[in-house]
Amino acid sequence: MISIRLDGAAELAGTVACPVGTAEGESAAGTPLAVLPSDAAAEVAAFLAATEHKGSAGAVQTLPRPLREPSKVLLAGIGSGDEAGWRAAGAALARAAAKETSLTVLAPADLTDAALRGLAEGLWLASYRFRVSEEKPEAALKLAEVVIAVAASPEREDALAETRTVAAHTRFARDLTNTPSLTKTPDWFVQQVRERAGDGVTVTVREREQLEAEGFGGIVAVGGGSVNEPRLLELAWSPEGATKHVVLVGKGITYDTGGIDIKPNDAMQLMRKDMGGAAAVVGALLAVAELGLPVRVTALAPLAENMVSGSSWRSGDVVTHYGGLTSEVRSTDAEGRVVLGDAMAYAVANLAPDLLIDLATLTGASRIALGKKTAALFSGNEALIDGFTAAGAAAGEPLWRLPLAEEYAGDVSSDIADLDNAAGNPGTITAALYLREFAGSLRDRWVxxxxxxxAWSAAPDGELTKGATGWGVRTLVRWLSTVS
Incomplete structure (x- = not known):
């Protein structure tokens, strides 16, 4: 990760960045929001007017100043100056200065903690890189250090440290999700998390034999076709004095062929991302533990490969879940909800949570409803809906509530079992209604x-890079910081 530090006496040499606020009134040019040397200030004002730089969030213009200092000024728009605007500016600067070895970002003296968080988060997340093979030298990120030219204070140092923790675990979630499935078996996932878990985090792993013995029929069935056996990973953070217990459950399908109901080739290309929910919940718990948040959190990641072989589960099978509910298998390509059901039922029966939250790369129908950037949110609890919507908006990870429409509740029933794992359209809603059956007594405290x-970005976009986004880590940490 780029080194970011605060220094109110930073030397204004080399490449510097100046934030630009949105133009006011009829002015075409934005307003520089930091103090520049007098000669540079005049040039910047003229340059902003000539280029009609309006200060839009994430817009960057470069002013070269050869043979003078600073030698280059990057003018980065922050929009209205909220956290999202500073995040967009930080992301844009990470790209604009990628070939520089260092960058000094000028900042107004009254820089808020929220603005600092946004700026740093944009820099850290947009500078993320993932490659299996060595990166070509001409494409490599050279930017190693960013100095934010503003006076340090304990509050600002704390805000920067907290942002670094969340960004680091978001990047970890991206690493987990981006890793090709040839490497990313359920056991590999477990080992990566074991190595990352810090003080105060308890790691418990159930392997296939224990899953079979304890009745986790859904996880065992989905993972039955692979030589890479399934796992149930359980992480626990239990700080002294915590009064609330939140259980996070994340879908962890490390590769999804669709099973015997096999996907077409195009639909399998990105199935290494099908464990994005598991990556998010473990990343969030590890961040919460590092931050020392005073809320008890358990993360459950049911991990399996949904493969095709002679031991694969079949359409028409009936699976018995943890706790006794049964599912008729109408499609082996509706596997995520089956493993989530086991983990949710286990949480309700054994962990006594106050709140139960699940995250899953579950349905393509959600993209049809909400597009590529917005997650679908389901709950019958208005306070939880409001809390998650606010946390997602602040984190830059928007969510939109969809209804738990009762007129479709009967569709998830089966003639020969309790539930039908593939009840059909509207697919995102019927999947949510299926999962609700495993929330048991917590269905009014479930999201x-x-x-x-x-969970995946097709191209660089703001703080997102092409590939896995680590979606959910930032939203979960923001929301968990409000739970008490």
């Missing part, structure tokens, strides 16, 4: 988030 589309 389901279908984040299939925003």
């Amino acid at each position: 389901h988030i279908d984040m299939s589309s925003p």
Whole structure:
């Protein structure tokens, strides 16, 4: 990660960045929001007017100043100056200065903690890189250090440290999700998390034999076709004095062929991302533990490969879940809800949570309803809906509530079992209604988030890079910081 530090006496040499606020009134040019040397200030004002730089969030213009200092000024728009605007500016600067070895970002003396968080988060997340092979030298990120030219204070140092923690675990979630499935078996996932878990985090792993013995029929069935056996990973953070217990459940399908109901080739190309929910919940718990948040959190990641072989589960099978509910298998390509059901039922029966939250790259139908950037949110609890909507908006990870429409509740029933795992359209809603059956006594304190589309970005976009986004880590940490 780029080194970011605060220094109110930073030397204004080399490449510097100046934030630009949105133009006011009829003015075509935005307004520089930091103090520049007098000669540079005059040039910047003229340059902004000539280029009609309006200060739009994330817009960057470059003013070269050869043979003078600073030698280059990057003019980065922050829009209205809220956290999202500073995040967009930080992301744009990470790209604009990628070939520089260092960058000094001028900042107004009254820079808020929220603005600092946004700026740093944009820089750290937009500078993320993932490659299996060595990166070509001409494409490599050279930017190693960013100095934010503003006076340090304990509050600002704390805000920067907290942002670094969340960004680091978001990047970890991206690493997990981007890793090709040839490497990313359920056991590999477990080992990566074991190595990352810090003080105060308890790691418990159930392997296939224990899953079979304890009745996790859904996880065992979905993972039955692969030589890479399934796992149930359980992480626990239990700080002294915590009064609330939140259980996070994340879908962890490390590769999804669709099973015997096999997907077409095009639909399998990105199925390494089908464990994005598991990556998000473990990343969030590890961040919460590092931050020392005073809320008890358990993360459950049911991990399996949904493969095709002679031992694969079949359409027409009946699976018995943890706790006794049964599912008729109408499609082996509706596997995520089956493993989530086991983990949710286990949480309700054994962990006594106050709140139950699940995240899953669950349905393509959610993209049809909400597009590529917005996750679908389901709950019958208005306070939880409001809390998650606010947390997602602040984190830059938007969510939109969809209804738990009771007129479709009967569709998830089966003639020969309790539930039908593929009840059909509207697919995002019927999947949520299926999962609700496993929330048991917690159905009024349960949230389901279908984040299939925003878990992956097809191109660089703001703080997102091409590939896995780590969606959910930032939203979960923001929301968990409000739970008490």
